[in-house]
Amino acid sequence: MDPYKLVLAPMEGVVDHTMRDLLTRVGGYDRCVTEFVRVVDRQLPTRVFYRACPELLTGGKTPAGTPVYVQLLGGNPLYMALNAQVLERLGAPGIDINFGCPSKTVNNSDGGSVLLREPQRVHDIVQAVRAAVSPQIPVTAKIRLGFKDSSLLADITQGIQAAGASEMCIHARTKQHGYLPPAYWAEIGKVKPHLHLPVIANGEIWSVADAIQARTESGCVDLMLGRGALSFPDLAVAIRARLAGEAYTPLSWAQVLPLVVQYATELEARAPQYAASFIKQWFTYLRRQYPEAETLFQHIKRMKLPGEIKTAIIA
Ligand SMILES: Cc1cc2nc3c(=O)[nH]c(=O)nc-3n(C[C@H](O)[C@H](O)[C@H](O)COP(=O)(O)O)c2cc1C
Structure with a gap:
């Protein structure tokens, strides 16, 4: 594979294991992330993880061989850690932590983007999950630029790095922005030079031209594709072709x-x-x-x- 990553975004209610199978067969993705599994105050039964990630039954990979990280969402470091251990036992190839979900229900139950108001808690959750599983299992974090604005982004990203995350993905919008265009890729570019862990840029990448611009403005080589991957099923293949300087005709x-x-x-x-x-x-x-x-x-x-x-x- 090329020296950059293209990741298929988690999308609750649409990117389930059938969609992951289809899109990774079309190709171009290095990794997928499941829809979030909500952790509140208990260790979840294994069936919850198998439901979110049936790929756990096949070595944590889609039939095309693409690894699937399982995403946890929650605000309690202890229970996040306990559930991460379950995922390790089930053979998850990686664990992603959701700090981006804007949903009211989720935020009211202390999970998702509401945690971005408290960089220390973000750090503590990542640290607890990191410490709970073997060092060879990647622990990644998915954040937005912030809750109301991006004023805490440097603190949040430094905290995630200090907590030992393997990578982080930044959706280039705040919770306040929701999903409205534009995405502020240049905001990622402000924190990226101060980080040594890989940073994946996400948000509003619908075309090859968007991908090139997101890379330029964010300074990231790695990208995560969400709604663009659903609208343009071979977007990742088309991006790879362009970056390799090859001609490519998108699927009709x-x-x-x-x-x-x-x-x-x-x-x-x-x-x-x-x-x-x-x-x-x-x-x-x-x-x-x-x-x-x-x-x-x-x-x-x-x-x-x-x-x-x-x-x-x-x-
Ligand atoms: C319907 C929908 C469901 C989503 N579900 C999740 C989720 O379960 N976990 C997560 O981290 N992000 C989730 N997201 C956010 C996406 O992963 C991504 O960050 C966002 O859509 C921005 O990327 P895009 O502009 O390429 O779509 C969801 C987004 C949408 C539109």
């Missing part, structure tokens, strides 16, 4: 459609209760890149049954 809608059908088929079999919402969610991203997806989305958006949606897609 005719090439993407079989992936969508495969996704719908697998979800219908595995999780019929949430299949319809996951499929529609993917379409909300695909329609950004493909006009054909917009037309189909308008047709399926009120459908409730995965079988019905699949028939409409294939027709």
Whole structure:
């Protein structure tokens, strides 16, 4: 692989193990991260981890061989550490800690981006998880620029580094910014020169041109792709081609459609209760890149049954 990393972002409610399988088969990713597993005040049963990361049953890798780190979210260092130990026993290739989730429910239960107001606690959580598992297991942190603003970013990032994290990913927006464009990649560029651990830039990378600009402004070579990966399923391949100076023609809608059908088929079999919402969610991203997806989305958006949606897609 090239001397930089492209990571598929965790996305609750859409990047589940079926999507990880599909996108890592398309290729270009060095790693995935699961949707967050919320840790409050107990050691969770192993079934919770297997549900979030069925890849734990296959060596922690997708069928294409891409490692999947499991993401924990919580504010209590002790329980975060205990659950990290469970993950080590289950063979997780790495553990990621979520300090970015803006959700009210999550923040009210002391987890996600609300912790960015307290750099010392961020440090303590990372340190506790780091100390709880073997040194060869990577422990990574995923943060935003801050809660209200980026005034604590230097403290937060120094604390994460001092706590022994292997890497950190910075979503270049504050909690206050939510998911609204733009992403402030240059804010990462302000702290990056003072850090020696690898820093992964994330946020608002929808195209190869965005990837190049994010790298330039942030000073990071490594990138994490979220919604862009869903809208442009071969975005990571296209970025790699550009960085290697090779020509590349992105997948056409005719090439993407079989992936969508495969996704719908697998979800219908595995999780019929949430299949319809996951499929529609993917379409909300695909329609950004493909006009054909917009037309189909308008047709399926009120459908409730995965079988019905699949028939409409294939027709
Ligand atoms: C629907 C949705 C679900 C997300 N779920 C998670 C999550 O479980 N854990 C996490 O760390 N980030 C989560 N994120 C944030 C993404 O990983 C990423 O940081 C964010 O979308 C910015 O990257 P992008 O602009 O490339 O999408 C989620 C984002 C979205 C839109």
